[in-house]
Structures are given as C-alpha cells and as structure tokens.
Amino acid sequence: MVDVKVHKSVFIDLPVEEVFAYICNVENMLDWSSATISIRKISSGAISAGATMRTTFRFLGRWINVVFEVVEFRPGHCLTFKSISGSPPSLFRYMLEPVDGGTRASHEALVQLSGAGTEQANPVIASAVARQIEYDLQTLKEILEAGLAYS
Numbered sequence: 001m002v003d004v005k006v007h008k009s010v011f012i013d014l015p016v017e018e019v020f021a022y023i024c025n026v027e028n029m030l031d032w033s034s035a036t037i038s039i040r041k042i043s044s045g046a047i048s049a050g051a052t053m054r055t056t057f058r059f060l061g062r063w064i065n066v067v068f069e070v071v072e073f074r075p076g077h078c079l080t081f082k083s084i085s086g087s088p089p090s091l092f093r094y095m096l097e098p099v100d101g102g103t104r105a106s107h108e109a110l111v112q113l114s115g116a117g118t119e120q121a122n123p124v125i126a127s128a129v130a131r132q133i134e135y136d137l138q139t140l141k142e143i144l145e146a147g148l149a150y151s
C-alpha cells in the first residue's frame with residue numbers, strides 16, 4: 001500500500017465564516033470541485049461529525065463511488081471527510097485560517113493506493129492529485145470572491 005499525501009492552500013479575500021459556510025454546504029462541491037460528479041448527504045441533520053454523504057467523482061478517467069463520513073468538524077476552522085465505503089481509502093481535510101482580513105483555505109488529501117504498479121505510479125498520481133486540488137481551490141476562490149456563491 002502506498003500513501004499519496006498532498007497539501008495545497010489559497011488566500012480568499014473573505015472572512016473565514018463565509019468560506020466555511022460555503023464549504024459546509026457539501027452540494028456546493030459540484031460548483032468548485034471539478035472531480036465531483038455527484039454528492040448527496042445521506043444522513044439527517046446539519047453537517048457535523050458523523051454526517052455521511054454519497055459521492056461519485058472522476059479521477060484519472062475512472063468514476064469512483066464512495067461514502068464519506070465527517071470525522072472532524074470545527075466550525076470556522078476545519079472539516080474532514082473520511083471514506084467509509086468504496087475505494088480507495090481516503091481522507092480529505094479543509095482547514096481555514098484568518099489572515100489579513102481574509103482566509104487561508106487549505107486542502108489536504110491522503111489517499112491510500114494498492115495494487116500492481118502502485119509504487120511506480122505514485123509520483124504521477126501525486127502530481128495529478130496536487131493539480132486537481134490546486135485547480136479546485138482556485139475555482140473556490142474565484143466563485144467566492146466574485147460573489148457567485150449560493151450557500
């Protein structure tokens with residue numbers, strides 16, 4: 001098994017509370033996460049620790065169905081999803097920090113890969129994940145700063 005870990009961040013010229021509220025409405029991922037094909041909360045109540053969602057995303061030409069659980073929820077600071085079914089095992093963490101009147105939004109991804117050729121493909125996969133996260137954070141920034149967010 002090989003772990004692919006990526007961390008990227010972007011400055012968003014909006015208060016932490018606004019950015020967090022937008023990210024916590026997980027259906028908004030359809031607007032800013034280019035890999036997300038569908039996402040639907042399957043647990044009742046608001047997003048908090050223990051909430052679950054069913055997601056289909058596309059990565060490296062494959063459609064992947066995963067159920068995620070929110071394993072960390074700190075309002076205004078951190079939202080972490082962990083896969084609980086589907087593959088590959090993964091953890092996605094969104095961290096927010098107030099900086100100069102705006103927000104530093106960081107996205108950390110940890111994906112565990114297994115199978116033949118995984119170790120050799122690790123640099124290619126890590127690079128693809130990094131590009132995807134960087135692109136998605138830039139899209140998130142543009143949507144929020146342009147006032148196009150519908151949370």
